[in-house]
Amino acid sequence: MHELHLTAIQKPATDEQIMELLRSEKTFERGFRLLMSQYRERLYWHIRRMVQVHDDADDVLQNTFIKVYRGIAQFEGKSKLYTWLYRIATNEALTHLQSQARHASASLDDTGNLLSNRLKADEWFDGDAVQAKLLVAIAELPDKQKQVFNLRYYDEMPYEEMSQILNTSVGALKASFHHATKKIEAAFQNYEG
Amino acid sequence: MTQPHPGMKSDKLKEELPQFLQDLKAKGDGLQVPEGYFEEMEDAVFARLRASGDLDRPKMQVVKRPGLFAAYIRPRTAMALAAALALVLAAVWFVRQSASVAQETPLASTELTEEDIEAYVLDNLHEFDAEQLASLTKEEIMEPIEETTPNPPKPKNSNPEEIHPDDLDEILDEMTDEELEQIL
Numbered sequence: 001m002h003e004l005h006l007t008a009i010q011k012p013a014t015d016e017q018i019m020e021l022l023r024s025e026k027t028f029e030r031g032f033r034l035l036m037s038q039y040r041e042r043l044y045w046h047i048r049r050m051v052q053v054h055d056d057a058d059d060v061l062q063n064t065f066i067k068v069y070r071g072i073a074q075f076e077g078k079s080k081l082y083t084w085l086y087r088i089a090t091n092e093a094l095t096h097l098q099s100q101a102r103h104a105s106a107s108l109d110d111t112g113n114l115l116s117n118r119l120k121a122d123e124w125f126d127g128d129a130v131q132a133k134l135l136v137a138i139a140e141l142p143d144k145q146k147q148v149f150n151l152r153y154y155d156e157m158p159y160e161e162m163s164q165i166l167n168t169s170v171g172a173l174k175a176s177f178h179h180a181t182k183k184i185e186a187a188f189q190n191y192e193g
Numbered sequence: 194m195t196q197p198h199p200g201m202k203s204d205k206l207k208e209e210l211p212q213f214l215q216d217l218k219a220k221g222d223g224l225q226v227p228e229g230y231f232e233e234m235e236d237a238v239f240a241r242l243r244a245s246g247d248l249d250r251p252k253m254q255v256v257k258r259p260g261l262f263a264a265y266i267r268p269r270t271a272m273a274l275a276a277a278l279a280l281v282l283a284a285v286w287f288v289r290q291s292a293s294v295a296q297e298t299p300l301a302s303t304e305l306t307e308e309d310i311e312a313y314v315l316d317n318l319h320e321f322d323a324e325q326l327a328s329l330t331k332e333e334i335m336e337p338i339e340e341t342t343p344n345p346p347k348p349k350n351s352n353p354e355e356i357h358p359d360d361l362d363e364i365l366d367e368m369t370d371e372e373l374e375q376i377l
Contacts, residue, residue, distance in 0.1 A: 033235060040231050040234065041231060048224055049222075054227070062238050066242060069238075124225045124226060126225055127224070130217065135224075153210070185214075
């Protein structure tokens with residue numbers, strides 16, 4: 001097995017290069033650090049847009065990488081590495097949101113109010129009321145529509161690529177995005193903020 | 194540090210969005226991330242892995258997922274079940290084998306030689322139905338013997354239905370396997 005040169009590592013590494021490092025005990029840690037540095041920001045923003053608050057996103061991202069570390073031997077390479085990572089991150093984020101929703105229902109607060117208050121308290125959110133309103137409207141979408149809206153609106157991901165990641169037909173994704181947009185529009189209908 | 198905002202690259206997306214969402218996209222969402230967060234996050238992940246002992250374990254060992262059966266049954270239980278199953282199968286096989294031997298003796302006797310059969314009959318003569326042997330002697334065997342024997346021997350016993358062992362040798366010599374099978 002050939003060693004990767006430093007110059008190769010400084011460029012964006014390919015999945016094959018990362019997996020090659022991960023296959024050897026000696027280079028495993030280096031490979032895992034490379035995997036994290038390669039995908040951490042993309043995964044962070046995906047998670048952050050799901051959970052909105054930085055501290056929550058940090059917890060979910062760390063949990064995601066720990067799960068990846070423990071389960072990397074099970075990655076068969078049938079899909080892109082990012083697709084696999086994205087699914088783990090999404091599951092972690094959804095689990096986090098479910099536990100948050102249980103907490104909200106226990107405190108008789110609705111998800112929108114809870115999130116709105118948490119955004120105000122989050123030092124890593126400096127948006128205005130309209131930006132907060134948009135984040136709350138996205139948070140209140142059903143899980144699938146939320147994922148589709150974020151991938152399309154923020155990442156501008158083509159539907160074909162999204163179809164592979166979410167394992168959903170392009171037609172269904174377009175419909176989801178359309179419904180999500182209509183719901184967000186409706187949320188802003190009577191907004192005077 | 195704020196997130197990267199590449200702006201609206203896709204014209205197609207522009208067509209899909211109402212104006213206020215296009216404006217909000219250009220404005221950004223107000224989400225920020227602490228400076229140096231990502232580098233520290235990597236170290237935090239490794240610190241947690243170290244604390245949990247994951248760093249010391251083999252990483253890329255191929256993990257074979259157990260099948261549905263293996264997932265629910267422990268090895269010892271599986272071995273005990275396998276042994277019990279083997280015993281039941283052996284018992285079933287033995288019973289069926291015995292039954293088939295009893296029912297299908299003709300098949301088994303095809304491997305016997307005439308000498309074997311003769312020896313067996315002689316040794317176990319008392320087990321044979323004398324009446325049956327006598328009738329065979331009269332109807333099927335005695336006639337050819339009479340034809341081929343100019344001076345038939347006198348009966349050695351007072352009871353004509355009994356067969357002398359010496360005669361039996363001849364009778365058995367001339368009997369085909371099938372005939373013997375029918376008798377037995």
